[in-house]
Amino acid sequence: MTLTLTSASVHSAEVDALLAGLLLMSLAVLALVFGLIWTYAIRYRAGNTEDRGAIGQKSWRIEIGWTVATLVVFFALFVWGADLYVRLYTAPGNALKIYVVGKQWMWKVEHEGGQREINALHVPVGRPVQLIMTSEDVIHDFSIPAFRIKHDVLPGRYEQLWFNAQTPGSYHLFCTQFCGTDHAAMIGEVVAMQQADYARWLTQNGGSDTLVAAGRDLFTRYGCSGCHQAGPTGGGGTVRAPSLNGLYGSPVPLADGTTVFADDKYIRDSILLPADQIVASYAPVMPSFSGQIGEDDLIKLIAFIKSLAAEGPS
Known part of the structure; x- marks a missing residue:
C-alpha cells in the first residue's frame, strides 16, 4: 500500500506543492501557538517562582512580528493559488475539445470525430484536452484524482475543464457529488495514450458521422x-x-x-x-x-x- 497519489498531468505536481505549502504553514502556526501556550502554562504556573517582570511592562514586537510574517507567507500562497486556479480554468487555444454529458448514473463522452464512449475517456498524452461538460438531470462532479482536477457538472449549463496528461496509463474517473442511489457506481476510466496510439484508436472507433x-x-x-x-x-x-x-x-x-x-x-x-x-x-x-x-x-x-x-x- 502506498500513501502517495499518482501524479500524471502537467499541473498535478504544482497542485501537490501548493497543498504541501499550505499544510506546512498551518502546522507551523499550530506548533507556534500551542507551543507558546504550553510553555507559558508550565513556566508561569501557580506556585512557580519564575520572575514575571513588572505588570506595567509589555511589548507587542514579538506578536506583531510573527503575525506579519505568517500573513506575508499565507498571502504569497494565496497569490500562487489564484494564479494556478486561473491557469487551470483557462484552456490553451489548441486544446482538443471533448464533450461530456453526465447522467444518472454514467458519463457519456463524445469526440469531435463522432467517437462515443460510456464511462471511459481516451485522450492523447502531451496535448491539452478541454472538456465541455453538462448534465442531463442533477448536479454531478467530474473528478480525475491523478490529474488533480474536479469540476461540478450542472444541468442547463456548460462547464469547462482542461488538463494535459503526461504519463500513459489508465486512471480512475469519479463523480464526487452525491447524485442519487447509484452515485457510487458512477465511475469510469481515463486512458492516456501516446499520440500515435490515440490516432489509431480514433480510426478504429470512428463514428458514422462527425x-x-x-x-x-x-x-x-x-x-x-x-x-x-x-x-x-x-x-x-x-x-x-x-x-x-x-x-x-x-x-x-x-x-x-x-x-x-x-x-x-x-x-x-x-x-x-x-x-x-x-x-x-x-x-x-x-x-x-x-x-x-x-x-x-x-x-x-x-x-x-x-x-x-x-x-x-x-
Missing part, C-alpha cells in the same frame, strides 16, 4: 434551415431570422440594448430559451425547443453552428 456532419443533419431535421442561413448555399426562408454564418465568437447586439458574445452557452440558450435574448432588429418568433432536443443532439447542433464561423457573416 459532430459537425451529424449537427448539419439535425439542423435540417428540426427545421432550422427553413429560417436561418447556414453555409454558402443553405438556409433562409420566408421568416426573417439571423444568419448563422460567422456567428460563433462574434458579438451579438440584443433588443434590450446589451451585447453578448456567441459562445456555446449563448447558442444553447438560443435554441432552448429563444425569448430570453432577442437579437436586435428581429421579431421574437423562434419557438422553444426545450424538452424536444436532448443534450447529445444539442452538442451536435452547436458543433455545426460553430463550424460556420469560418463562413463569415453574410
Whole structure:
C-alpha cells in the first residue's frame, strides 16, 4: 500500500506543492501557538517562582512580528493559488475539445470525430484536452484524482475543464457529488495514450458521422434551415431570422440594448430559451425547443453552428 497519489498531468505536481505549502504553514502556526501556550502554562504556573517582570511592562514586537510574517507567507500562497486556479480554468487555444454529458448514473463522452464512449475517456498524452461538460438531470462532479482536477457538472449549463496528461496509463474517473442511489457506481476510466496510439484508436472507433456532419443533419431535421442561413448555399426562408454564418465568437447586439458574445452557452440558450435574448432588429418568433432536443443532439447542433464561423457573416 502506498500513501502517495499518482501524479500524471502537467499541473498535478504544482497542485501537490501548493497543498504541501499550505499544510506546512498551518502546522507551523499550530506548533507556534500551542507551543507558546504550553510553555507559558508550565513556566508561569501557580506556585512557580519564575520572575514575571513588572505588570506595567509589555511589548507587542514579538506578536506583531510573527503575525506579519505568517500573513506575508499565507498571502504569497494565496497569490500562487489564484494564479494556478486561473491557469487551470483557462484552456490553451489548441486544446482538443471533448464533450461530456453526465447522467444518472454514467458519463457519456463524445469526440469531435463522432467517437462515443460510456464511462471511459481516451485522450492523447502531451496535448491539452478541454472538456465541455453538462448534465442531463442533477448536479454531478467530474473528478480525475491523478490529474488533480474536479469540476461540478450542472444541468442547463456548460462547464469547462482542461488538463494535459503526461504519463500513459489508465486512471480512475469519479463523480464526487452525491447524485442519487447509484452515485457510487458512477465511475469510469481515463486512458492516456501516446499520440500515435490515440490516432489509431480514433480510426478504429470512428463514428458514422462527425459532430459537425451529424449537427448539419439535425439542423435540417428540426427545421432550422427553413429560417436561418447556414453555409454558402443553405438556409433562409420566408421568416426573417439571423444568419448563422460567422456567428460563433462574434458579438451579438440584443433588443434590450446589451451585447453578448456567441459562445456555446449563448447558442444553447438560443435554441432552448429563444425569448430570453432577442437579437436586435428581429421579431421574437423562434419557438422553444426545450424538452424536444436532448443534450447529445444539442452538442451536435452547436458543433455545426460553430463550424460556420469560418463562413463569415453574410
